[in-house]
Amino acid sequence: MPLLKSWVASANSANHPFPLNNLPYGVFSTGEDEPRCGVAIGDMILDMAAAEAEGLIALTDYPLFDVPYWNDLMEEGPAVWAALRERLTALLAKGSKEQEAVEPLLVPIAESTLHMPLVVSEYTDFYAGRQHAQNMGAILRGSPDLPANWLHIPIGYNGRASSVVVSGTPIHRPNGQTKAPDAEMPSFGPSKRLDIELEMGAVVGTGSEFGQPITVDEADAMIFGYVLLNDWSARDIQGWEYQPLGPFQGKAFGTSISPWIVTAAALEPFRAPTPPREKELLPYLKGSKDGLYDIELEVLMQPEGADRASVIARTNYSRMYYSAAEQLCHHAIGGCAMNAGDLLGSGTISGPERSEFGSLMELSWAGREPFTLETGETRGFIEDGDTLTLRGNARGDGYTIGFGDCLGQILPAKAWG
Numbered sequence: 568m569p570l571l572k573s574w575v576a577s578a579n580s581a582n583h584p585f586p587l588n589n590l591p592y593g594v595f596s597t598g599e600d601e602p603r604c605g606v607a608i609g610d611m612i613l614d615m616a617a618a619e620a621e622g623l624i625a626l627t628d629y630p631l632f633d634v635p636y637w638n639d640l641m642e643e644g645p646a647v648w649a650a651l652r653e654r655l656t657a658l659l660a661k662g663s664k665e666q667e668a669v670e671p672l673l674v675p676i677a678e679s680t681l682h683m684p685l686v687v688s689e690y691t692d693f694y695a696g697r698q699h700a701q702n703m704g705a706i707l708r709g710s711p712d713l714p715a716n717w718l719h720i721p722i723g724y725n726g727r728a729s730s731v732v733v734s735g736t737p738i739h740r741p742n743g744q745t746k747a748p749d750a751e752m753p754s755f756g757p758s759k760r761l762d763i764e765l766e767m768g769a770v771v772g773t774g775s776e777f778g779q780p781i782t783v784d785e786a787d788a789m790i791f792g793y794v795l796l797n798d799w800s801a802r803d804i805q806g807w808e809y810q811p812l813g814p815f816q817g818k819a820f821g822t823s824i825s826p827w828i829v830t831a832a833a834l835e836p837f838r839a840p841t842p843p844r845e846k847e848l849l850p851y852l853k854g855s856k857d858g859l860y861d862i863e864l865e866v867l868m869q870p871e872g873a874d875r876a877s878v879i880a881r882t883n884y885s886r887m888y889y890s891a892a893e894q895l896c897h898h899a900i901g902g903c904a905m906n907a908g909d910l911l912g913s914g915t916i917s918g919p920e921r922s923e924f925g926s927l928m929e930l931s932w933a934g935r936e937p938f939t940l941e942t943g944e945t946r947g948f949i950e951d952g953d954t955l956t957l958r959g960n961a962r963g964d965g966y967t968i969g970f971g972d973c974l975g976q977i978l979p980a981k982a983w984g
């Protein structure tokens with residue numbers, strides 16, 4: 568499908584992240600206004616609450632968009648999602664008869680504040696990047712061999728919805744308990760090995776029943792859309808606490824997501840297969856569709872006061888071993904109910920080359936081999952004041968599907984006690 572032309576001129580450039588083909592869903596406010604739903608088109612946001620109040624969008628007998636989250640639309644299910652996308656495309660297409668009515672409802676993104684686009688119901692993070700899992704094994708255990716279950720199970724842990732925040736929210740370096748290998752006792756204080764994880768987040772739009780298993784194809788249809796996700800990680804806290812039950816405080820202090828939910832519908836032309844299976848998956852984990860997407864990803868780092876950000880990694884979401892649909896199926900297979908607004912982190916996305924590694928732990932090989940930024944500074948892990956940014960783009964025929972930056976600045980640890 569080529570670029571769809573819009574009467575919003577800025578949306579018609581091949582490199583703009585928000586063409587008519589995209590139509591990502593966010594929550595915005597201007598000045599003292601209450602945050603409400605908005606759709607990005609070019610440099611503008613269509614005020615969905617206003618469009619609904621004007622009668623330009625009427626999908627249901629009750630309002631859906633004068634709220635600071637997209638969960639109400641998610642609850643309506645795939646038929647209404649598709650109807651909304653069709654209606655928005657008609658309203659914003661070049662030659663639309665309704666241009667005059669819609670034009671006053673556009674707000675410049677540059678004059679808006681973006682908020683969390685959804686209420687995160689629950690948050691689960693996975694470990695589905697093979698290169699990442701091998702790198703972590705090599706760094707932590709001296710061997711890149713995968714855990715015995717890795718090729719059979721999309722490994723995950725239950726994270727905290729309460730600490731998922733929108734791009735731009737500063738993150739304080741966490742305090743926590745750590746123990747150096749040669750120390751007799753653990754100690755308490757600010758993490759010294761603060762890291763990122765480059766991930767995609769899948770947003771569940773349709774729930775599943777408690778006690779009811781689902782198939783991979785059903786799971787695929789339940790996914791509403793995707794965001795960029797930075798699973799901030801305190802490696803020293805994580806390293807001391809993680810056995811035998813997995814990550815806890817090393818992850819719970821913050822997870823950042825990009826401000827726009829890019830719909831699964833917008834990403835449909837970019838579907839990509841999972842890699843060949845080294846071990847055949849059990850039948851319940853097999854679906855009929857390509858579950859990954861061809862999305863170019865990059866990570867940038869900018870020290871406080873530096874005049875520019877340096878790209879420190881570039882990779883692609885299609886590097887993953889398990890798709891979000893496979894992860895969602897596995898999550899629900901024992902009867903766990905999944906809900907609209909659930910967020911599934913993909914796991915760190917790392918490609919085979921060092922330039923494709925999606926965490927500083929890998930890029931600096933646990934700090935043993937620091938890397939150099941364009942400004943000449945070196946880094947092993949994150950220092951106070953550093954800003955980390957994730958970017959994602961799917962490249963179509965004359966258009967780009969972008970996510971908007973997922974960034975966060977690290978502030979010094981808070982005093983305690």
Ligand code: MN
Nearest residue numbers: 692764798914
């Ligand atoms: Mn993670």
